[in-house]
Amino acid sequence: xxxxxxxxxxxxxxxxxxxxxxxxxxxxxxxxxxxxxxxxxxxxxxxxxxxxxxxxxxxxxxxxxxxxxxxxxxxxxxxxxxxxxxxxxxxxxxxxxxxxxxxxxxxxxxxxxxxxxxxxxxxxxxxxxxxxxxxxxxxxxxxxxxxxxxxxxxxxxxxxxxxxxxxxxxxxxxxxxxxxxxxxxxxxxxxxxxxxxxxxxxxxxxxxxxxxxxxxxxxxxxxxxxxxxxxxxxxxxxxxxxxxxxxxxxxxxxxxxxxxxxxxxxxxxxxxxxxxxxxxxxxxxxxxxxxxxxxxxxxxxxxxxxxxxxxxxxxxxxxxxxxxxxxxxxxxxxxxxxxxxxxxxxxxxxxxxxxxxxxxxxxxxxxxxxxxxxxxxxxxxxxxxxxxxxxxxxxxxxxxxxxxxxxxxxxxxxxxxxxxxxxxxxxxxxxxxxxxxxxxxxxxxxxxxxxxxxxxxxxxxxxxxxxxxxxxxxxxxxxxxxxxxxxxxxxxxxxxxxxxxxxxxxxxxxxxxxxxxxxxxxxxxxxxxxxxxxxxxxxxxxxxxxxxxxxxxxxxxxxxxxxxxxxxxxxxxxxxxxxxxxxxxxxxxxxxxxxxxxxxxxxxxxxxxxxxxxx
DNA sequence: GCAAGGTC
Numbered sequence: 001x002x003x004x005x006x007x008x009x010x011x012x013x014x015x016x017x018x019x020x021x022x023x024x025x026x027x028x029x030x031x032x033x034x035x036x037x038x039x040x041x042x043x044x045x046x047x048x049x050x051x052x053x054x055x056x057x058x059x060x061x062x063x064x065x066x067x068x069x070x071x072x073x074x075x076x077x078x079x080x081x082x083x084x085x086x087x088x089x090x091x092x093x094x095x096x097x098x099x100x101x102x103x104x105x106x107x108x109x110x111x112x113x114x115x116x117x118x119x120x121x122x123x124x125x126x127x128x129x130x131x132x133x134x135x136x137x138x139x140x141x142x143x144x145x146x147x148x149x150x151x152x153x154x155x156x157x158x159x160x161x162x163x164x165x166x167x168x169x170x171x172x173x174x175x176x177x178x179x180x181x182x183x184x185x186x187x188x189x190x191x192x193x194x195x196x197x198x199x200x201x202x203x204x205x206x207x208x209x210x211x212x213x214x215x216x217x218x219x220x221x222x223x224x225x226x227x228x229x230x231x232x233x234x235x236x237x238x239x240x241x242x243x244x245x246x247x248x249x250x251x252x253x254x255x256x257x258x259x260x261x262x263x264x265x266x267x268x269x270x271x272x273x274x275x276x277x278x279x280x281x282x283x284x285x286x287x288x289x290x291x292x293x294x295x296x297x298x299x300x301x302x303x304x305x306x307x308x309x310x311x312x313x314x315x316x317x318x319x320x321x322x323x324x325x326x327x328x329x330x331x332x333x334x335x336x337x338x339x340x341x342x343x344x345x346x347x348x349x350x351x352x353x354x355x356x357x358x359x360x361x362x363x364x365x366x367x368x369x370x371x372x373x374x375x376x377x378x379x380x381x382x383x384x385x386x387x388x389x390x391x392x393x394x395x396x397x398x399x400x401x402x403x404x405x406x407x408x409x410x411x412x413x414x415x416x417x418x419x420x421x422x423x424x425x426x427x428x429x430x431x432x433x434x435x436x437x438x439x440x441x442x443x444x445x446x447x448x449x450x451x452x453x454x455x456x457x458x459x460x461x462x463x464x465x466x467x468x469x470x471x472x473x474x475x476x477x478x479x480x481x482x483x484x485x486x487x488x489x490x491x492x493x494x495x496x497x498x499x500x501x502x503x504x505x506x507x508x509x510x511x512x513x514x515x516x517x518x519x520x521x522x523x524x525x526x527x528x529x530x531x532x533x534x535x536x537x538x539x540x541x542x543x544x545x546x547x548x549x550x551x552x553x554x555x556x557x558x559x560x561x562x563x564x565x566x567x568x569x570x571x572x573x574x575x576x577x578x579x580x581x582x583x584x585x586x587x588x589x590x591x592x593x594x595x596x597x598x599x600x601x602x603x604x605x606x607x608x609x610x611x612x613x614x615x
Numbered sequence: 616g617c618a619a620g621g622t623c
Contacts, residue, residue: 008622041621049617057616074621082616087623114620169620176618184617196618310623322622517621525618 003035003102004135005095007109007118010313010320011140012038015108018145027094035098039109043088044121046173047072059185063178063594065587069170071125096126105132107155110373113570116158117165134158138371141331164573167582171566172197174590179557182594183548186601193548193604194529195597197562198514199522203531204558205491206483207541207549216479222249226256226425227469228267230457234468237417237425242475249472255422258467263421265464271418272461279410281437283326284365284376285401287516288489290394293401295486298393299537302485302520308394309377317384318398320374322517328375329368336361336406342381343399352403352440361406362437372510378402400440407437415456421467429456482538485523492519495560504564511567513560547606557593 006012012029013036016022021031028037047070054061073092076085099105105128109115123132132155137148179195187193224239243249257266285293287306294300300308309321328336343353365376379399387395411434417427432438459465483491496508514522523539526532531545541549552558569582 039621040623042619043621045620046618085623110621118621165620169618172619174618178617180617190616192616194617198619314623515620518619522619 001033001035001101002104002106003037003098004106004108005119005122006036006038007115008040009038011108011110012036014140015145018142027091028098035102037095037098038091039095039118039122040088040091042114042118042121043074043092044071044125045074046070046169049177057181057185059598062182062185062598063174063590064181065174065590069173071121092122092126095122099126099128099130102130105130105155106135106149106152107132108135111136111138112373113161113165113168113574115373116161117169120162120165131155138368138373139329139332139375141329141335143331144329160574160576163579164570167573167579167586168566168570170583171586174586175557175593178590178594179597182597183551183601183604186598187604187606188602189604189606191544191606192529193544193601194525195548195552195557197557197566198518199525200552200558201495201513201560201562202488202492202522203526203541203545204549204553205495206488206526206532206539207546208553209480209483210541210546213479213482218476218478221475221477222246223473223475224249224252224256224423224425225471225473226258226267226419226421226467228419228421228427228465229468230459230463230465233457235417235427235429235453235456237419237427238473240424240426246472246474252423253470253472256467256470257421258470260470263467265466266421267465267467268420269417269459269461269463269465270420270424271416272459273416273418275414276433277412277414279412279436279438280364281362281404281407281409282401284328284378284405285398286323286326286376287321288324288493288519289326290377290397290401291520292486292489293397294394295484295489295537297397298390300390300394301523302489303524304390305394306520308391309398311391312387312395312398316380316382317395319378319380321377323372323374323377324516325370325372325374326376327365327367327370328378329371330366332375332378333361333363333366336378336402339378339381340403340406342379342383343403346399348396349399349403349440352407355439356403356406359408362408365405404437404440407440408434410434410436410438417456417459419465427453427456429453431455482540484537484539488523488539489519496564499561499564501561501564503568504561507568507571508560508564511563513563544606547604551597551600551604555593555596556589 004015016029016036019032019034021029021034023030028035049064051070052066054064073084074088075082107119109119133152134155135148136153137144176196183195184193222243226237227234257263291302291305294305312318313321340353340356343349377398384395413431413433415429419425492514493512495513496505499505530542532539532541556562573579
């Protein structure tokens with residue numbers, strides 16, 4: 001009997017379907033001489049400190065450097081405290097029984113570093129010795145699965161991938177557990193002051209943005225605006241230059257040849273530039289972009305969106321939610337026309353779906369090379385009945401985005417008029433000619449409406465127009481806004497883009513800080529630690545968060561570069577580089593950071609009850 | 616009591 005093990009039930013079911021195996025058992029499926037079972041993500045994790053004899057939180061134990069890491073069953077919080085997750089224990093027993101009977105194991109966990117780790121931890125924990133092969137596919141269509149099975153790889157091909165995964169896991173444990181205890185113990189408070197490779201740089205980003213925002217000194221500047229009149233249609237043009245002083249602006253204002261100053265035709269059109277602009281549709285959603293969109297439109301937190309989306313996934317209404325790719329492969333694309341047809345009768349999107357069903361589809365989101373473990377989020381086309389309003393809202397964002405992504409470009413005309421009236425002024429305006437993908441939600445551009453004219457009259461160079469009004473505008477420079485969940489998620493994705501070192505920047509280019517699956521939980525961790533709080537839609541640090549930030553802000557553990565550095569080394573390990581060298585470096589770093597925090601933590605001061613208020 | 620990673 002051959003046993004196929006997937007990362008999660010949904011994938012095992014898909015594979016079983018391709019094999020024509022339909023017999024459902026408790027924790028697995030079978031048929032055609034195969035058995036199909038699954039994990040639920042990581043069933044096993046590196047054992048906590050007490051399992052190596054590091055009892056309690058004690059300076060004497062630090063740094064904790066286990067000679068050999070152990071694995072333990074994933075824990076869950078209950079009213080009786082933290083216990084081994086019973087559903088995990090049960091599934092592990094099922095897997096063990098199947099492995100015992102297996103002649104061969106086929107590993108079908110997700111095609112990536114963590115997928116490899118999920119399987120290997122199970123395999124080693126169960127002390128299994130059976131041979132295994134690896135299924136390596138990046139989409140779960142029937143054809144991709146069949147092709148993958150025709151092309152199974154030797155399990156040992158992925159030994160170095162496992163090494164890199166195991167190193168990642170150990171390093172996070174060593175640095176996180178030790179730094180957390182060191183800071184918590186030395187601070188003298190009884191609070192848990194957690195630190196980690198991902199959470200601490202994130203906290204640092206929130207704190208530094210907050211301080212920058214709070215300490216920002218706005219500068220006044222001045223502009224001059226005029227209102228030329230073309231046959232009764234008035235538009236607004238603004239001085240090309242900004243002025244530091246009111247006097248400079250006043251001098252320009254005085255030069256304006258407006259009607260009131262005795263110039264009946266004092267607005268000279270110097271130039272009219274009308275450029276058509278194609279605006280391609282947005283890419284399909286991955287988890288992060290959907291969380292950002294839902295936060296902007298609905299105010300949902302990253303965690304809420306993930307939970308709602310998980311619910312839709314479990315009801316089989318959307319594809320796998322925790323994806324980091326905004327693309328689909330050609331095989332999935334082949335099914336898109338039929339998928340779009342499902343929404344022809346949809347209340348809001350029916351019109352666009354009908355339009356699309358006969359149109360040429362935009363293939364911007366189709367790129368098999370950019371599909372990683374999972375493709376972008378799509379609706380499945382299963383009928384969605386009577387969803388709760390919040391769930392419906394998320395579902396509509398997924399469906400709407402699908403229709404947008406496969407629609408044609410939006411064609412705009414961007415017009416810029418240059419007017420001379422004493423000095424130079426410009427007016428700009430955008431007219432949409434063909435809505436294209438923008439027809440789906442029927443919304444115009446996001447934010448930058450401030451200075452734009454909705455419509456500009458048709459004017460030609462050489463015309464002279466009356467200027468019927470003029471004004472001196474007083475404006476202020478603005479600070480970068482505080483982070484909210486949407487902008488923070490975006491910043492986490494792109495963290496690393498500003499790293500100076502080219503190699504580190506490259507190593508982080510596909511990852512950012514954290515992963516799509518973990519970012520929502522990480523934000524919740526910072527909230528739970530009372531490091532940050534929500535003030536309206538913004539995320540602002542508390543006194544505790546700022547106090548921790550001040551202690552660690554110059555340390556490596558607070559920099560996104562740390563992840564870049566690790567990713568670079570882990571990639572080398574995957575390519576066959578020495579595991580021991582990296583482990584020694586991590587141990588050395590653990591010793592250093594622990595020692596430093598035991599010292600500097602003493603200077604940490606928290607004003608316990610007081611919360612920082614957002615401006 | 617603690618990391619980051621995955622999933623129900």
